[in-house]
Amino acid sequence: MSLKDTATRVAILDTLAKHITDQLKAAKAELETGLRTAKAETGTQQIAVDLNGTDIGKATLVQPKAAASVIDETALLDWVREVAPSEITNRIVTEIRPAWRKNLLDSLTAAGVIEWADPETGVIHEVPGVEMVGRAAHTRLTIPADGKAAIAEAWRSGALTTVVLPELTAGGEA
Structure with missing residues (x-):
């Protein structure tokens, strides 16, 4: 060619x-x-x-569960300073350690509420600056191998x- x-x-x-x-x-x-x-x-x-x-x-049609999402960075940062100060990283910008933040949001999402149980004290905290936010539904198409083969054959045959x-x-x- x-x-x-x-x-x-x-x-x-x-x-x-x-x-x-x-x-x-x-x-x-x-x-x-x-x-x-x-x-x-x-x-x-x-x-x-x-x-x-x-x-x-x-x-x-797949409708994911609501997930924890930070809506107020400052409120969340202030709260973490109080309950888990070792999870704060100080730089020019102060932020929550990303791994701890992810674990926090994952645990809130799993619980379905904006409450965190301190693993050391057992105290339940309502977490400020975070809310449960619905996630958009989406469509999942499942075509197994034999279905894909049938589509390919239909394409080849002109069907x-x-x-x-x-x-x-x-x-x-x-």
């Missing part, structure tokens, strides 16, 4: 990849909206993925032309 042929191939593949990426983003947004609606209306959070009558995987190709060839910006 000549250099010119290689450049042409790269240009074509790059253009198609960008167009497919745009279509994928739009399709995923539509799927997530549909799953959110289904959850609100019927409680459904998972649907089967079907290709020509064959179950090839599943699409799931996907009515499913995917009209959107890719519908004109407009490529």
Whole structure:
């Protein structure tokens, strides 16, 4: 293959990849909206993925638990100075040691409340400057190896032309 042929191939593949990426983003947004609606209306959070009558995987709406998040650095820093001063690192900027901060937020997230139990004294502290913040739901698509093989075979045989190709060839910006 000549250099010119290689450049042409790269240009074509790059253009198609960008167009497919745009279509994928739009399709995923539509799927997530549909799953959110289904959850609100019927409680459904998972649907089967079907290709020509064959179950090839599943699409799931995942709603992560709320996680502890610092909303007031100063309040948290002042509190740590009181209850765990050895976890403070003094530099030009004073900050909580990152490992201790991560452990604190992880333990608050696991507990589901903004309360910390001092392991040495057993005293329960309400932690200022931190709150439980909900995390955005997202869609998880699970396609096992045999499902991927079925999609590849459908692509090779031309069976996907009515499913995917009209959107890719519908004109407009490529």
